[in-house]
Amino acid sequence: MNDAVWVLTLAAAVSAGTPLVFAAVGEILAEKSGVLNLGVEGMMLLGAVTAFLAAAASGSPLVGLLAGTLAGGGLAVVHAFLSVTMRANQIVSGLALVIFGTGLATFLGNPIEGDPLKPGIVDLRIPILADIPVVGRILFDQDPLVYASWLVVALAAFYMTRTRTGLALRACGESPETADAMGLSVARLRYVHVIVGGLLAGAGGAYQILARVPSWSGAGTTAGIGWIALALVVFAAWRPWRALLGAYLFGAALAANFALQAAGVDAIPAEFLSMLPYLLTILVLVILSASSARKRLGAPAALGVPYAREER
Amino acid sequence: MQVHLERRLETRTGHRALVTVLSIVAALLLGAIFLSLTGASPLVVYTEMFRAAFLSFYGITDSLAVAIPLILTGLAAAVAFRMQLYNIGAEGQLYVGAIFGSWAALALAPGLPKPLAILLVIAFGALGGALWVLPPALARAWLGTSEIITTLLLNFVALYLMRYLIFGSASFLRDSTTTNFPQGKPFPEEAFLPVLGLTRVHLGLAVALLAAVLLWVLLGRTRFGYDVRVVGDSPGAARYAGISVRRTIVVVMLISGALAGLAGAGEVAGTSHALDPSGLAVNFGYTGIIVAALARSNPLGVVVVAVLLGGLQNAGSALQSIPGGGGVPVEVSFMLQGAILLCALAGELFVRYRLRLRRGLPDELTEGARP
Amino acid sequence: MPDSPPAVAPAIEARGVSKAFPGVVANAGVDLRVKKGEVHAILGENGAGKSTLASILAGLYRPDEGEVRVNGEPAHFGSPRDALARGVGMVYQHFRLVERFTVAENVVLGDPHQPLLLSTRRAEKTVAELGEKYGLPVNPRARVEDLSVGEEQRVEIVKMLYRGADVLILDEPTAVLTPQEAENLFETVNAMAAEGKSVIFISHKLSEVLAVSQHVTVMRDGHVVARAETASSDRRSLARAMVGRDVDLSVQRAEEAPGEPLLVLEGLNVAGEGDTVPLRDVSLEVRAGEVVGVAGVSGNGQRSLAEVAAGMRTPTSGRVVVRGVDTTGKGPTAARRAGLAYVPEDRLGTGLAPSLSISENLLLTHPRPFFLKRKQMEATAREAIKQFEIRAPGPDAATRGLSGGNAQKALLARELSDGPEVIVVASPTRGLDVGATQAVREILDRRRRAGCAILLISEDLDEVRSLSDRILVLYEGRIVHETSGEEANVEDLGLAMAGSSEH
Numbered sequence A: 001m002n003d004a005v006w007v008l009t010l011a012a013a014v015s016a017g018t019p020l021v022f023a024a025v026g027e028i029l030a031e032k033s034g035v036l037n038l039g040v041e042g043m044m045l046l047g048a049v050t051a052f053l054a055a056a057a058s059g060s061p062l063v064g065l066l067a068g069t070l071a072g073g074g075l076a077v078v079h080a081f082l083s084v085t086m087r088a089n090q091i092v093s094g095l096a097l098v099i100f101g102t103g104l105a106t107f108l109g110n111p112i113e114g115d116p117l118k119p120g121i122v123d124l125r126i127p128i129l130a131d132i133p134v135v136g137r138i139l140f141d142q143d144p145l146v147y148a149s150w151l152v153v154a155l156a157a158f159y160m161t162r163t164r165t166g167l168a169l170r171a172c173g174e175s176p177e178t179a180d181a182m183g184l185s186v187a188r189l190r191y192v193h194v195i196v197g198g199l200l201a202g203a204g205g206a207y208q209i210l211a212r213v214p215s216w217s218g219a220g221t222t223a224g225i226g227w228i229a230l231a232l233v234v235f236a237a238w239r240p241w242r243a244l245l246g247a248y249l250f251g252a253a254l255a256a257n258f259a260l261q262a263a264g265v266d267a268i269p270a271e272f273l274s275m276l277p278y279l280l281t282i283l284v285l286v287i288l289s290a291s292s293a294r295k296r297l298g299a300p301a302a303l304g305v306p307y308a309r310e311e312r
Numbered sequence B: 001m002q003v004h005l006e007r008r009l010e011t012r013t014g015h016r017a018l019v020t021v022l023s024i025v026a027a028l029l030l031g032a033i034f035l036s037l038t039g040a041s042p043l044v045v046y047t048e049m050f051r052a053a054f055l056s057f058y059g060i061t062d063s064l065a066v067a068i069p070l071i072l073t074g075l076a077a078a079v080a081f082r083m084q085l086y087n088i089g090a091e092g093q094l095y096v097g098a099i100f101g102s103w104a105a106l107a108l109a110p111g112l113p114k115p116l117a118i119l120l121v122i123a124f125g126a127l128g129g130a131l132w133v134l135p136p137a138l139a140r141a142w143l144g145t146s147e148i149i150t151t152l153l154l155n156f157v158a159l160y161l162m163r164y165l166i167f168g169s170a171s172f173l174r175d176s177t178t179t180n181f182p183q184g185k186p187f188p189e190e191a192f193l194p195v196l197g198l199t200r201v202h203l204g205l206a207v208a209l210l211a212a213v214l215l216w217v218l219l220g221r222t223r224f225g226y227d228v229r230v231v232g233d234s235p236g237a238a239r240y241a242g243i244s245v246r247r248t249i250v251v252v253m254l255i256s257g258a259l260a261g262l263a264g265a266g267e268v269a270g271t272s273h274a275l276d277p278s279g280l281a282v283n284f285g286y287t288g289i290i291v292a293a294l295a296r297s298n299p300l301g302v303v304v305v306a307v308l309l310g311g312l313q314n315a316g317s318a319l320q321s322i323p324g325g326g327g328v329p330v331e332v333s334f335m336l337q338g339a340i341l342l343c344a345l346a347g348e349l350f351v352r353y354r355l356r357l358r359r360g361l362p363d364e365l366t367e368g369a370r371p
Numbered sequence C: 001m002p003d004s005p006p007a008v009a010p011a012i013e014a015r016g017v018s019k020a021f022p023g024v025v026a027n028a029g030v031d032l033r034v035k036k037g038e039v040h041a042i043l044g045e046n047g048a049g050k051s052t053l054a055s056i057l058a059g060l061y062r063p064d065e066g067e068v069r070v071n072g073e074p075a076h077f078g079s080p081r082d083a084l085a086r087g088v089g090m091v092y093q094h095f096r097l098v099e100r101f102t103v104a105e106n107v108v109l110g111d112p113h114q115p116l117l118l119s120t121r122r123a124e125k126t127v128a129e130l131g132e133k134y135g136l137p138v139n140p141r142a143r144v145e146d147l148s149v150g151e152e153q154r155v156e157i158v159k160m161l162y163r164g165a166d167v168l169i170l171d172e173p174t175a176v177l178t179p180q181e182a183e184n185l186f187e188t189v190n191a192m193a194a195e196g197k198s199v200i201f202i203s204h205k206l207s208e209v210l211a212v213s214q215h216v217t218v219m220r221d222g223h224v225v226a227r228a229e230t231a232s233s234d235r236r237s238l239a240r241a242m243v244g245r246d247v248d249l250s251v252q253r254a255e256e257a258p259g260e261p262l263l264v265l266e267g268l269n270v271a272g273e274g275d276t277v278p279l280r281d282v283s284l285e286v287r288a289g290e291v292v293g294v295a296g297v298s299g300n301g302q303r304s305l306a307e308v309a310a311g312m313r314t315p316t317s318g319r320v321v322v323r324g325v326d327t328t329g330k331g332p333t334a335a336r337r338a339g340l341a342y343v344p345e346d347r348l349g350t351g352l353a354p355s356l357s358i359s360e361n362l363l364l365t366h367p368r369p370f371f372l373k374r375k376q377m378e379a380t381a382r383e384a385i386k387q388f389e390i391r392a393p394g395p396d397a398a399t400r401g402l403s404g405g406n407a408q409k410a411l412l413a414r415e416l417s418d419g420p421e422v423i424v425v426a427s428p429t430r431g432l433d434v435g436a437t438q439a440v441r442e443i444l445d446r447r448r449r450a451g452c453a454i455l456l457i458s459e460d461l462d463e464v465r466s467l468s469d470r471i472l473v474l475y476e477g478r479i480v481h482e483t484s485g486e487e488a489n490v491e492d493l494g495l496a497m498a499g500s501s502e503h
Helices: A005-032 A040-058 A061-085 A090-112 A135-139 A144-162 A164-174 A176-181 A186-212 A225-235 A240-262 A270-291 B013-037 B042-054 B057-081 B090-108 B114-143 B147-168 B204-221 B223-233 B235-241 B245-272 B284-294 B299-319 B331-352 C050-057 C080-085 C103-108 C121-134 C149-162 C179-194 C206-212 C235-243 C302-309 C332-337 C374-387 C404-416 C434-449 C461-467 C490-497
Strands: B002-007 B353-358 C012-021 C024-034 C039-043 C065-070 C073-075 C088-091 C167-171 C198-203 C215-220 C223-229 C261-270 C279-287 C290-295 C317-322 C340-343 C422-426 C453-457 C470-475 C478-484
Touching: A005 A040, A005 A135, A005 A144, A005 A164, A005 A186, A005 A225, A005 A240, A040 A061, A040 A090, A040 A186, A040 A225, A061 A090, A061 A186, A061 B331, A090 B013, A090 B284, A090 B331, A144 A164, A144 A186, A144 A240, A164 A176, A164 A186, A164 C103, A176 A186, A186 A225, A225 A240, A225 A270, A225 B147, A240 A270, A270 B114, A270 B147, B013 B042, B013 B331, B042 B057, B042 B299, B057 B090, B057 B204, B057 B245, B057 B284, B057 B299, B090 B114, B090 B147, B090 B245, B090 B284, B114 B147, B114 B245, B204 B223, B204 B245, B204 B299, B223 B235, B223 B245, B235 B245, B235 C332, B245 B284, B284 B299, B284 B331, B299 B331, B331 B353, C012 C050, C024 C039, C024 C050, C024 C065, C024 C215, C024 C223, C039 C050, C039 C179, C039 C206, C050 C088, C050 C167, C050 C198, C080 C088, C088 C149, C103 C121, C103 C149, C121 C149, C121 C179, C149 C167, C149 C179, C179 C198, C179 C206, C179 C490, C198 C206, C206 C235, C215 C235, C223 C235, C261 C302, C261 C422, C261 C453, C279 C290, C279 C302, C279 C317, C279 C453, C279 C478, C290 C434, C290 C461, C302 C340, C302 C422, C302 C453, C332 C340, C340 C404, C374 C404, C404 C434, C422 C434, C434 C453, C434 C461, C453 C461, C461 C490, C470 C490, C478 C490
Parallel strands: C039 C198, C039 C215, C088 C167, C167 C198, C290 C453, C290 C470, C340 C422, C422 C453
Antiparallel strands: B002 B353, C012 C024, C012 C065, C065 C073, C215 C223, C261 C279, C261 C317, C470 C478
């Protein structure tokens, strides 16, 4: 292989962005139903540790992926229960989810800290397409989950805009009173989409440990990418395809470390390179809020507001 | 039968206390499930934790020592919560406060009279924390950028900054005499916070308690506290009353950041006597959020909750070295803290609402069953 | 039950329906029978329980006691879905529409017959047909956020017809309409009744009820207090049944020559902000002892006008002068210092901070010392509660829990306490019951007679007409019509409000 460094970097950006794709699309679905779930980081971490444990126990990364996905969904059930049924403050509930998820994940992961994961995910080179110069190496010489993430994006986009339930979902986030008056169950729609969001966040966490990082390293395994995924939702204006694009942009920042080291640049200390994705995310958020000033592009109107019918 | 929620017209303090206690019990039960999963005996673990935290003199004082930063980060979260602001960057503000405090201790303190030296360290800690929260505060006030994600992401930036200063560079704060494992330069004696006897409880406790009382007066008894509540309750009413929403946001965030910075300076000057990245990165900032939420943003309640959770955290770390602990990792306390918060959130509903049960048939009304 | 069902069961019927909310009994043993093909009015003042009854009929609330029957069959509605399935649809006072959706998308939302893959083509066709048939023209592809209030109401009705509603409940449908739009609505209602549909028409306006219904049920304090054939009932007895006593809402105005201009707005242009409408070249003056009423359909710049006058908003050009002091863009505190009080339309959320107590709220627009004097605040609050007859548990009660009338009285108590000479009020009686309405209007009139200059901005044309010495009409941010209070002619005002005045 004698691909140029920048090609390898972009390929790494795609891989680094993939957990973000899963998590961001999941969060888009939850937020479109009107529920803000700040617990992405917690769901991803729990997904990651569960995936590791399950993959190690079964010897199958696929089992790991499934287990991680379910773990994320399981934690999301807690958020759905608190925010929909119990009408709790969604921000506080989301934060609680992060704290609990992180605590539980580090607790469960304590014995395996530093162990390398034996059965990782193997790359799947797509014949013909992978032979396209540059693009082939970047996009079609990846592992199967990268391709799966595209499918998730396509399905989510189609579902939201073209189906009956997608319309109901959007109505639920824009105006739950209307959805209710038109005979839709706001609670059910919110539960389902928060949980699906959790499943996808869990899958993102599972991907992170199965394909990205060499071993479980506690909270450092995800190192805040759950929060970046939340920012990505705003960046993507709640649109799945834009989230995919954004995820690769942030993925590039995450992979910059690798690229600059490979290019032999050591003038910039490693710690500063590590700050890059976080600073970039903050910058993007600030610029977005400055430019879109009063128009909240795509943000569901009832985001974060509990819905109760019989209150007056 | 159908469950039906009804808003309570008023909430009672007794109710709140009961719900809090029940939440803790529920969280312990939840924790027991996971403990059993890992093969430990929940009963033994809990007994040992309680013993380690609250049953011996040094256990109690150690718990108090852990409570000091938690009171301060709890207050930091609480003052912002009062205004529906979510500063979840106390973790990073604490690091930066520690960095600033360390600089003051190493650069300014030597040769100064002790009270002045300590004052400088503390003031620089507060300054550092406040500066770190300033960009998110300004972005929130002028551009409406959600402070939640920005303050949180800055935690990572602060963490790497601190690591850079100790591990990544030959900075002023790094100890140049040791060549093996990099660590912070030891502080001069002048910058040490006085401690209580042989315990680990340092002057920071007095600072934290003072901060809690001052904040309680400020929020509950002054015009500023009034403005904070109006802005938090309804920005429309604040605009109507001529209260500057922007200025109030920035001031509250600065107070919040300064409190978290104080916690960091207190840790380095009172406990580690050097900038110690790994000793600082034990979730004091995140736990502060739990403290504030459980205390319902009441500054005096923060003190009580911080002592409880400080005990839990202290017990968690003690557990590893205790024979009966069964090799249960320190993380158990973080898991339990998170579980307590989740259960408390669920419990909040019973404070605000009354549960009524009724049958499916509409013409048969059963009397409301009170929880 | 011994009595056998009548030959033709009522289209919809409520039997002994009761419903309580914490602290209030909204419906107590309500009976209602609505025949097929009839327009049945439910008359009652605000807070009489009409909307609660309607929500029960539409499946939004469950009754605590009693039952609903549709075509003689008991109906246990668990949700609006159940009600719609039985042909009962409701048009709420606050529309249930998704602003960002198109008309067609709103129409198909929640339709069980819609295929999994969304298709709005059939809906677009049906919307056009229904529009034709009942005189409800709407463009099915338009986005709801771009529609006028009147058009939105048509969408609501079409939506219910599309879903096959045979019983249509209209909750205060004319509140948002111009007089001409209301006329059109009445025609639509009659067309629907002629088609065999039943229409329940909820209103607190006697004249409308008399104009449109065949049957009327009067409610007061959650009870049904009268039932009548509209044609054979007389106005006075219905009014008495509704209010429980004889009532005269018109304020007796003593003629006095207005004095000096105390509030002067000059050539104001205000940019739209968020969803507020911009103002264009608005000039007016209000003299001492004069009420100037600004009429208009909601969303035509009322909020911008009120806020720019109160100093909360800076105009791009023009001046605001309060008692000779230029307060343009100097903030609400400067305007207040110049002697202006502002009673905003949005009582809870702007005028009052909902979770703060009454005594704290009474401090909101007054100078505050650094250390709050709790005792003194409480005493002030007790005094205000007594003087303005605010019904509240005490000075520590959160204003969130107050009824509309009591919240408004608390707001007035604060705003009028330091003797302002200029008062800007927006929709001061919206949502209030008759007693509170009368109290508020009297308070304002007393101030006028004491020499205050009052700028009254209201969407309630009757209110503007009964209180004002001069009337202006605001349409799309401009003043398009001006007339003196005596000469005011409803038809001209209505045309101006709809934007089709002579010029």
